[in-house]
Amino acid sequence: MNRRNALAVFALALSAPALAGDHAPPVKSYQFGVVAKSQSNPVFIAARTGAMDAAKDLEKKHGVQIRINWQTPTNEDAQLQAQFIEQLAGLGVDGITVSCSDANVLTSAIDAAVAKGVTVVTFDSDAPRSRRMAYYGVNDEECGRKLMQELAKAMGDKGGKVAVLAGNQNAPNLQLRVKGVRDEIEKLRDKGFTLKDVYYHKETAADAAARVQQVQAADPEIAGWAMVGGWPLFTQNALDGVYDKAKIVAVDALTEQIKYVQAGQVQTLIVQDCYGWGYKTVEMLFNKAHLGEEPRRVINTFELKTVTKDNASEYIDLWKKWLGEGDKKDAPSPSAPKPAGK
Incomplete structure (x- = not known):
């Protein structure tokens, strides 16, 4: 091979990777x-x-x-x-x-x-x-049953009048949760638990809080609130005139809602992923x-988890990650935090 041919071969070899790159499959x-x-x-x-x-x-x-x-x-x-x-x-x-x-x-x-x-x-x-x-x-029916079980526990299993806060009447998940609450109340009827009524409302914090306060003021004998969503707990002073008369359990456990648990105004929150x-x-x-x-x-x-005063701070840290306020890289599911002492 003469010098000219050798140089041509060498140049072709150098260009081969670039040519291959030009024909690399596009990223899917x-x-x-x-x-x-x-x-x-x-x-x-x-x-x-x-x-x-x-x-x-x-x-x-x-x-x-x-x-x-x-x-x-x-x-x-x-x-x-x-x-x-x-x-x-x-x-x-x-x-x-x-x-x-x-x-x-x-x-x-x-x-x-x-x-x-x-x-x-x-x-x-x-x-x-x-x-x-x-x-x-x-599992929304299971969630409703769990909600009522936790409320009965908070009420000391002594019975009483229960009101249900239910949000959008057309939302299928909320209807199933209400069914779960109703079914569990029926099981607890011999202990004196009764259903006052199910209350629907526009799903904003202000509307939900106003609904709860109006209903409680109209019937001070309501001893427990089963909230199939935690809408009112996104605003301050939502439970004024309520928390000193009734026990409260709600679904969802965001930072604003957890503060109500830490303040002793809400007994338990049900956590969703x-x-x-x-x-x-x-x-x-x-x-x-x-x-x-x-x-x-x-x-x-x-699996459904619960937030109480014992593990409230752990879930506040979790929600900071979920809302992008902390390091999201290792944001866990709600199975990660463990109740205090376990």
Whole structure:
């Protein structure tokens, strides 16, 4: 080989990596839509944090790109949620995860998205008659039963008149929780527990607090409140005129709500995996889109935990991570904090 040919071969060898790079396969990318109930409720901000963290973790693990498309009404609006699902499906996203404000309204929107080839999962509030692939959240009837069990314990198992704060009457998850409370009260009837009534309201802190105070003032003999959502506890002085007359147990345990426990105005809070609503369902959608894998179960639930004065500070730290106020890298599920002394 003469000198000229040798140099040509050498130049070709040097250019080979660059040529190979020019033809390297593009990084695979995915887009998942997240449609929560409302941006005004912090539990769904935790779900958004979970979804974003799942995307980052999956990108690192699989060498892909993932975009989270957050489409959530400012306040609850099932019709607007349905529009968001339709728009996301029209964009050709790889999957949608949704918390249903009204299953009757959203079932057709979910089914239409699935018909277009878009995988849909639900979290927090299901649409069980839809074609969604899976659900992640609490077992709502079990949650209602647990709520009433904790309230009975707080009331000393001595019986009394119980009121139920129930939020949106059309939300299927809340209706199931109310059913669980009713069923448990029926079991406790021989101990003297009775149901005063179920009270629905607009799901804002101000409306919920006003409802509780009005009902309690009208009937001071109410001895316990089973709140299937912790709406009033997002505002200050929500329980004035109530906490000194009745025991209170509520679902959800955000920082503002936990302060009521620390102050002794609320006895127990039931914890939901709000961070996991986003994290787990984005994982489900990715596994379906990238790996072709579906969850082993359609209904995926988590163990219910409780917050009391004994472990309140642990959950405040957890919520700082869930809301992006602390280091989210190792944000755990609610199974991580252990009650004091255990």
